[in-house]
Amino acid sequence: MxxxxxxxxxxxxxxxxxxxxxxxxxxxxxxxxLSQNLIYPDFSKQNCISGTVQVxxxxxxxxxxxxxxxxxxxxxxxDDEAIRLVKLTAxxxxxxxxxDLNTTLILPVRFNANQTRCGxxxxxxxxxxxxxxxxxxxxxxxVTNYYENKYLGKADAAKEPQIQALKNQLxxxxxxxxxxxxxxxxxxxxxxxxxxxEDWKFxxxxxxxxxxxxxxxxxx
Numbered sequence: 001m002x003x004x005x006x007x008x009x010x011x012x013x014x015x016x017x018x019x020x021x022x023x024x025x026x027x028x029x030x031x032x033x034l035s036q037n038l039i040y041p042d043f044s045k046q047n048c049i050s051g052t053v054q055v056x057x058x059x060x061x062x063x064x065x066x067x068x069x070x071x072x073x074x075x076x077x078x079d080d081e082a083i084r085l086v087k088l089t090a091x092x093x094x095x096x097x098x099x100d101l102n103t104t105l106i107l108p109v110r111f112n113a114n115q116t117r118c119g120x121x122x123x124x125x126x127x128x129x130x131x132x133x134x135x136x137x138x139x140x141x142x143v144t145n146y147y148e149n150k151y152l153g154k155a156d157a158a159k160e161p162q163i164q165a166l167k168n169q170l171x172x173x174x175x176x177x178x179x180x181x182x183x184x185x186x187x188x189x190x191x192x193x194x195x196x197x198e199d200w201k202f203x204x205x206x207x208x209x210x211x212x213x214x215x216x217x218x219x220x
Contacts, residue, residue, distance in 0.1 A: 019096060019098070019100075019103075020096070021059055021093045021094065021095050021096070021099065021103075021105065022093065022094045023089065023092060023093060023094070024092050024093065024094055030089075033088075033089070033092070034085050034089075034109075037085060037088055037190050038081070038085065039081065039183060039186060039187065040081070040111070040113075041076075041077030041078055041080065041081050042077070042179075043076065043077050043129075043133055043136075044076060044077055044078050044111065044113070045113065047129040047132075047133075048113045048114075048117070048118030048119075048121050048125075048129075049074070049076070049078065049111075049113065049126055049129055049130070050110075050111055050112050050113045050121070050126075051074060051078065051110070051111060051126070052072075052108050052109065052110045052111075053070060053072070053073040053074065053078050053079055053082035053108070053109045053111070054070070054071040054072040054073065054106055054107070054108045054109075055068060055069070055070055055071065055082050055083060055086045055106070055107050055108075055109060056068075056069055056070075056071040056104050056105065056106050056107075057069070057086055057104070057105055057107070058101060058102065058103060058104060058105070059093055059095065059099070059101075059103075059105070060101060061101065062090075063090060063091050063092075063093050063095065064090040064091070065086050065087055065089060065090060067104075068083050068086050068087055069083070070082065070083065071106060074130055075130070075133075075134065076130055076133045076134070077133070078111050081111075082107075082109040082111075084187075084192065084195050085109065086107060086109075087192075087194070087195075088190060088191070088192055136170070139166050139169065139170055140170065142163070142166060143163055143166050143167055143170065143172065143205075143206055143207075144202065144205040144206060146159065146163045147163075147204070147205045147206065147207050148205055151204075163207075167206065167207065172206045172207070172208075174208070174210070177203050177206065177208035177210045177211070178210060180199050180202060180203050180211075181199070181200065181203055181210050181211050181214070183199055184196040184197075184198075184199035184200050184203075184211065184214065185214075187199065188214075188218065193218060193219075196214075196218065196219075197215070197218060197219035199211075200214045200215045200218075200219060201215065201219065
């Protein structure tokens with residue numbers, strides 16, 4: 001089992017009590033909501049990466065987090081999941097009557113991997129894994145860019161064997177595509193259509209048709 005902790009008490013610490021937006025139900029409700037909706041990112045899960053991602057955002061007049069971005073993170077999949085979770089809180093904030101749309105909120109999100117499985121991970125281990133992620137991402141981009149261009153009729157067909165070799169190296173097979181589709185389906189059940197569509201699109205852009213039906217149905 002993987003664990004997820006939100007240090008909510010640090011949120012909005014620069015504002016007076018009467019000025020700050022509040023998650024419906026308070027700190028405990030926010031922690032519960034985020035914990036229940038967390039999908040621990042695959043790379044960080046497999047590599048036992050833990051840490052805190054600080055996400056900044058504003059809340060607009062429609063009670064939706066906007067300008068959501070990482071203020072301090074790792075440049076890996078933990079950042080993406082922290083952003084996704086903040087966006088998922090749309091409609092769940094109590095705003096003061098004089099709410100300032102320019103008020104910037106900061107939510108530090110702490111990810112803790114399972115210590116029983118991961119054992120004693122050192123800072124050097126984490127840094128090595130992060131470096132590996134960034135190197136791997138360049139290969140992922142090469143694959144997805146190729147298929148994006150292929151669907152537009154602009155890809156160089158002579159590069160197909162090279163791309164297939166990259167897919168094999170990255171483990172982009174049918175089983176992997178099915179796992180990402182399942183993850184996207186889980187996000188859809190959470191009401192995260194945007195996140196689900198991103199995952200389904202990714203599946204298509206690694207050369208799989210396993211997400212085509214869902215893309216056609218939900219991502220027009």
